[in-house]
Amino acid sequence: MGESSLSSLSSDFMHEVADTPRGRGVLTCIQCGRCTSSCPVARVVEEHNPRRLMEMIILGYRSDVLLGQLPWHCLSCFTCLDRCPQGGDIGETMFAIRNIAVREGNIPRGTLVQAQSLFDTGRVVTPSRMALINRQKYGLGKEPAVDVKDVQKILRKTCFDKLISQGS
Amino acid sequence: MKYAFFLGCLIPAREPNYESSVRRIAPKLGIDLMEMEGANCCAPFSIQSVDHMSWLALAARNLCVAERMGLDIMTLCNDCYESLLMANTILKEDREIGDKVNEILAGVDLEFRGKTEVKTFVDVLHKDIGLGKVKNEVTKPFNGLQVAVQPGCHLTRPRRIHFGEWMGVTALDELVEATGARSIAYERKEACCGGPLRGINDEVAQHVAKQKLDAIKAAGVDCIVTVCPFCYLELDMGQLEIKRHMQLREEEYNLPVLHFAELLRMAMGMELEDWEIRAHRTPITRILKV
Amino acid sequence: MHKAVAVIGGGIAGIQASLDLANRGFKVYLVEKDPSIGGRMAQLDKTFPTMDCSICILAPKMIECAHNRNVQLLTYSEVKGVKGSIGNFKVKVLRKPRYVDESKCNGCGICAQNCPSEAPNEFDENLGMRKAIYMPFPQAVPRVMVIDKDSCIECGLCDKVCPADAVDREQQPEEMELDVGAIAVATGFDMFNPSVIPQYGYGRLKNVITAMELERILCASGPTGGHLIRPSDGRIPRNIAFIQCVGSRDRREWINHPYCSSICCKYAVKDAVLIKEHEPNTVVAIFYIDLRAFGRGFQEFVNRAKSEFGIRFVRSSPGEISEDPTTSNLIVWFEDPATRTVHHNSFDLVVLCPALIPRKGVEDLAKILGVELDSYGFFKSADSVRKPLDTKIPGIFACGYCLGPKTGDVPDSITQGSGTAGRIAEILAVREES
Numbered sequence: 001m002g003e004s005s006l007s008s009l010s011s012d013f014m015h016e017v018a019d020t021p022r023g024r025g026v027l028t029c030i031q032c033g034r035c036t037s038s039c040p041v042a043r044v045v046e047e048h049n050p051r052r053l054m055e056m057i058i059l060g061y062r063s064d065v066l067l068g069q070l071p072w073h074c075l076s077c078f079t080c081l082d083r084c085p086q087g088g089d090i091g092e093t094m095f096a097i098r099n100i101a102v103r104e105g106n107i108p109r110g111t112l113v114q115a116q117s118l119f120d121t122g123r124v125v126t127p128s129r130m131a132l133i134n135r136q137k138y139g140l141g142k143e144p145a146v147d148v149k150d151v152q153k154i155l156r157k158t159c160f161d162k163l164i165s166q167g168s
Numbered sequence: 169m170k171y172a173f174f175l176g177c178l179i180p181a182r183e184p185n186y187e188s189s190v191r192r193i194a195p196k197l198g199i200d201l202m203e204m205e206g207a208n209c210c211a212p213f214s215i216q217s218v219d220h221m222s223w224l225a226l227a228a229r230n231l232c233v234a235e236r237m238g239l240d241i242m243t244l245c246n247d248c249y250e251s252l253l254m255a256n257t258i259l260k261e262d263r264e265i266g267d268k269v270n271e272i273l274a275g276v277d278l279e280f281r282g283k284t285e286v287k288t289f290v291d292v293l294h295k296d297i298g299l300g301k302v303k304n305e306v307t308k309p310f311n312g313l314q315v316a317v318q319p320g321c322h323l324t325r326p327r328r329i330h331f332g333e334w335m336g337v338t339a340l341d342e343l344v345e346a347t348g349a350r351s352i353a354y355e356r357k358e359a360c361c362g363g364p365l366r367g368i369n370d371e372v373a374q375h376v377a378k379q380k381l382d383a384i385k386a387a388g389v390d391c392i393v394t395v396c397p398f399c400y401l402e403l404d405m406g407q408l409e410i411k412r413h414m415q416l417r418e419e420e421y422n423l424p425v426l427h428f429a430e431l432l433r434m435a436m437g438m439e440l441e442d443w444e445i446r447a448h449r450t451p452i453t454r455i456l457k458v
Numbered sequence: 459m460h461k462a463v464a465v466i467g468g469g470i471a472g473i474q475a476s477l478d479l480a481n482r483g484f485k486v487y488l489v490e491k492d493p494s495i496g497g498r499m500a501q502l503d504k505t506f507p508t509m510d511c512s513i514c515i516l517a518p519k520m521i522e523c524a525h526n527r528n529v530q531l532l533t534y535s536e537v538k539g540v541k542g543s544i545g546n547f548k549v550k551v552l553r554k555p556r557y558v559d560e561s562k563c564n565g566c567g568i569c570a571q572n573c574p575s576e577a578p579n580e581f582d583e584n585l586g587m588r589k590a591i592y593m594p595f596p597q598a599v600p601r602v603m604v605i606d607k608d609s610c611i612e613c614g615l616c617d618k619v620c621p622a623d624a625v626d627r628e629q630q631p632e633e634m635e636l637d638v639g640a641i642a643v644a645t646g647f648d649m650f651n652p653s654v655i656p657q658y659g660y661g662r663l664k665n666v667i668t669a670m671e672l673e674r675i676l677c678a679s680g681p682t683g684g685h686l687i688r689p690s691d692g693r694i695p696r697n698i699a700f701i702q703c704v705g706s707r708d709r710r711e712w713i714n715h716p717y718c719s720s721i722c723c724k725y726a727v728k729d730a731v732l733i734k735e736h737e738p739n740t741v742v743a744i745f746y747i748d749l750r751a752f753g754r755g756f757q758e759f760v761n762r763a764k765s766e767f768g769i770r771f772v773r774s775s776p777g778e779i780s781e782d783p784t785t786s787n788l789i790v791w792f793e794d795p796a797t798r799t800v801h802h803n804s805f806d807l808v809v810l811c812p813a814l815i816p817r818k819g820v821e822d823l824a825k826i827l828g829v830e831l832d833s834y835g836f837f838k839s840a841d842s843v844r845k846p847l848d849t850k851i852p853g854i855f856a857c858g859y860c861l862g863p864k865t866g867d868v869p870d871s872i873t874q875g876s877g878t879a880g881r882i883a884e885i886l887a888v889r890e891e892s
Binding site: 040131139158 | 178204212214217219359369
């Protein structure tokens, strides 16, 4: 992890995250560590430490946080969220961090594949041809069609398409 | 009772056996599954991670479809449930965001009005249909089949939003026991299966799933019952992947994984068809003989 | 105007207020819901940081209340109505029947020895049993037995063996109306029930207990005779964990105690030292978020706890506690502050320090008095800065923990009790002169 001298620490990043949707929790974290103690990934991966991530946000280690793998290894299981006593809610804050990371062109491959599929087909994962044929066999009827055009209109309005083209 | 049936993406793509069992038991329980025309992906966590407004707008679009039908939504997948429920809650509570989303939805001639509720299959069975009616339809109860119930993360978390559903895990246990099976306690029942990391970091996903499977194995059960298709995938196929990658013994785990809808279906006297049995990567023949 | 005061609540704050007022010539009615005065302090083993025996400091004051000519003890009683205004309140009190004649009973206890029926002992936090006819605790004031009708099987044995013929099974509830000039509320606190936080296993895991339960175990007059043994198998625990802030500093809606309860860090360190004095080879760890050791010799006490007694202070709030089914030992999961990785340690006993909350029933009392409660159910001061002991109703005052976690410890409760007595004496004296 990159070391920053005291003079380069600032609360700007903390406030940037606080002003991002789902990121308000950074303002109330008391660093109690209950989140890390509860996290299923922390039990498997030593470096995955939600409390530490929150600490880094608060202290202003912007690039370490945004370029790191940790936010993308979060399961969004919300175990931490239910146990956080102060609404620090690192589980929610992870979304804010990931949104910022994506805006800066940082998006892992697996996520990109789903996002692209969503834009192209209106679904994050689509049935294979075989699966579609089998539907008839199994008496499930036709797969409900997605209104792809509407989906694309929406995603263009939110600039989703631009976001994912940055990352690919 | 009519519901706007939200299938999501994963079930039609990978788990038609889940859909099949639901469609078979629904009419017997008085559940009318109305198709949601043109409904799109709920926008699960992977998409929420990309962009906030995209999520809210896409989720809202589905909520609008249900509103137009004048019905509440019933989901099967926990992730869909969480996405739609959270979006519904946020948009109802926060005027400003609601207005912003409606600006986007105006482009597709829709308007979110906050007139629909989002329910999961467990909610519908437990609250709307009622345990009594479910028990009435059980004609071939499992005689004390020992089940490890995997409720999945988003059946009850975040509790803040699910506040009324805090007893969600208990509701699912009661439903399982209504089939004559016994829900067995095990360590960290509320923990995640690891599913969300499939395709992103399979190694971590497998290790998380392994923790779950070890705990379930230690409790000594006959099978696992899931409600979420991610949990099903991670625990069913996951068992084989873990065995292969971590070089475990062939006899390891061998825990059949059933969708709750399948368990209930069999208890209602309807046998699974061959293709549905084969759809389980970990063989379930042991359970069928019970 | 009545030169009399009703004090509602017979804990240390209420007792102090009563004594101060009585010694100034006021008639004091000390109304207490339980069958004995004493409150929480009577349940404690030792107080911090001086490590005084709690009941040893408290009992003389309790006895003074019993003997003081100006104090009338109305125990096993509740306030049911209040009318009037400052100087002229009419307080309706309902005295619950003890089924024992207070004037005859001398507390010899022969009845209890013969009583065949048992019930959980509330004073011992339901850890031990008492008889259906019982003395609330050995130092109870008044020293009178009481029959709990719910567990009484009406065998009549107590009546037969009582040498003083004090059993009165026909006793009826008694309504009294008190004419007083002022009212002081001192209802104290309850402990939040930590089973609402399922991850800590209270209520499910046998060896997870609350701090008050620990006090009763450590106390010589408690269910184990002061022997430090654990609930599941009676073994002496060789390693013990304290977990701070269980419900305190918690903003989650279903818990809603965002405040710091102010005394838990202190009593946890005290209990840890007590345990080490009992059993020096026991490993004791305190898991905390912040260690709030403010005021009167406390930081020094903490330093001694670390250096002299080897108590481990771990800055990490555990996520969950699980159980080893074969040993009933607890496994505490926490982030090790040194290595920043998730660890789990096995403990024989876990002590939870729960949030301190208003006593059950204060909403009803507040309604009767017409006094406001804050959003957590604590009594609201008229002005928390300038008039902390007054309520908005002239003539009604409050002191001690019922006002909320501003109260630090026993000396603070005593101070506030005296302060309230002073306020009441002043207000009533002024009225008398006018």
